[in-house]
Amino acid sequence: MQITQKIPPFLERNLGNVLIIAFLAILYIPILLYWYDGWLNKSINIEHEYFSHALIGFPYATYLIFGKNRHQWQKLPNKNHPLGGFLLALGLAFYITGSAELVAISFPIIITGVMLWLKGMPGLRLNGFPLLLILLATPNSIPYLLTPYTLPLQKFIAAMAGFLLQQLRVNSQVDGIYLYVNNIPVEVAPYCAGLKMLFTSLYVSLLLLHWTGKISDRGRVITLLSGALIISTLANIIRNTLLAVFHGNGQHKAFEILHDGWGGDIYSTGMLIVIIGLNWSLDRFEESSMIISDEKDDNFNE
Incomplete structure (x- = not known):
C-alpha cells in the first residue's frame, strides 16, 4: 500500500516565499544575533554601536x-525584474567575501533583490x-568616515556646555573641544559629538511619522525632523x-x-520620549486647528 503525503495548502501556496525566508534565515540569523547581542551588551565596535x-x-x-503589507504583496502579479537578479548576485558576492563590512551591506541588497525578482x-x-x-x-562605516568632519560640532557643543557651566557658577573654562x-x-x-543620538532621534522620528500616517505630509516631516534635530543637540549639550x-x-x-x-541608555530613552511627546503635541495642535476651522466655516455659513 502506497502512502502519499500531501503538502498543506498554505505551504503549497507560499512555497516560494517559505524557501526564500529559509534561505535568508540561514544566511543572516547568525549575523542578526551577533548584532543584537552587541547592541544590548555594548560589546560591538563603536561604529556599529x-x-x-x-x-x-x-x-x-x-x-x-x-504583516501590514502581506495581503497587498500577494495581490501583486509575479513579475521578475532583471535588476533583482543583479542585486541578488551582487549581494551574494559581497556575502561570500567574508568581509564584515561587505557582509553587512549585502543584507539590504539581497532583500531588495528578492523583492524585485519576485514582484x-x-x-x-x-x-x-x-x-x-x-x-x-x-x-556600516559611515560614522567612522564622518568623524574627521565633526570638529565644528565638537567646538559648538563644548562652547554651549561651557556657557551652561558659567551660568551655574561652576569653576570652568573652554579651550576648543576641551571643557575644564x-x-x-x-x-x-568625535564620538561624543552627539551623532549617535542624532541618528537615533531622526530614525525614531521616521518611525513615528509612518506609524501615525504622516510620512507623506511634508510639513509634518520637516517639523518633526527639525524638532528631533534640536532636541538631540540640546540633549547632548546637557x-x-x-x-x-x-x-x-x-x-x-x-x-x-x-x-x-x-x-546613558536612560538618558537617550528620555530624549526619545520627548520626541514622542513632540509628535503627540503636533497631532493635538492639528486636531485643534481643524476644530477651530470647522467652527469658523459653520459660523460663516450661518
Whole structure:
C-alpha cells in the first residue's frame, strides 16, 4: 500500500516565499544575533554601536513586510525584474567575501533583490519604506568616515556646555573641544559629538511619522525632523555638561554610568520620549486647528 503525503495548502501556496525566508534565515540569523547581542551588551565596535536603533527598526520593518503589507504583496502579479537578479548576485558576492563590512551591506541588497525578482518595481514600491528602515539600520562605516568632519560640532557643543557651566557658577573654562572643570579637562571627542543620538532621534522620528500616517505630509516631516534635530543637540549639550561636572568633581562612578553605562541608555530613552511627546503635541495642535476651522466655516455659513 502506497502512502502519499500531501503538502498543506498554505505551504503549497507560499512555497516560494517559505524557501526564500529559509534561505535568508540561514544566511543572516547568525549575523542578526551577533548584532543584537552587541547592541544590548555594548560589546560591538563603536561604529556599529551607532546603529543600535535597529533594535526597534528591524522588528518594525519585519512587521510592515510580513504583516501590514502581506495581503497587498500577494495581490501583486509575479513579475521578475532583471535588476533583482543583479542585486541578488551582487549581494551574494559581497556575502561570500567574508568581509564584515561587505557582509553587512549585502543584507539590504539581497532583500531588495528578492523583492524585485519576485514582484518587480510594484513590489519594491510597496515595501520601499521598510527597506529604507533596514538600510538606515544596517551597520556600516559611515560614522567612522564622518568623524574627521565633526570638529565644528565638537567646538559648538563644548562652547554651549561651557556657557551652561558659567551660568551655574561652576569653576570652568573652554579651550576648543576641551571643557575644564576645576582645571580638570574633559574632551568632547568625535564620538561624543552627539551623532549617535542624532541618528537615533531622526530614525525614531521616521518611525513615528509612518506609524501615525504622516510620512507623506511634508510639513509634518520637516517639523518633526527639525524638532528631533534640536532636541538631540540640546540633549547632548546637557549630557556633556553633566559629564564635565562629574569628572571635574571626582564623581567617576557617575561619569562612567552616564558616559557608557545604563545611565546613558536612560538618558537617550528620555530624549526619545520627548520626541514622542513632540509628535503627540503636533497631532493635538492639528486636531485643534481643524476644530477651530470647522467652527469658523459653520459660523460663516450661518
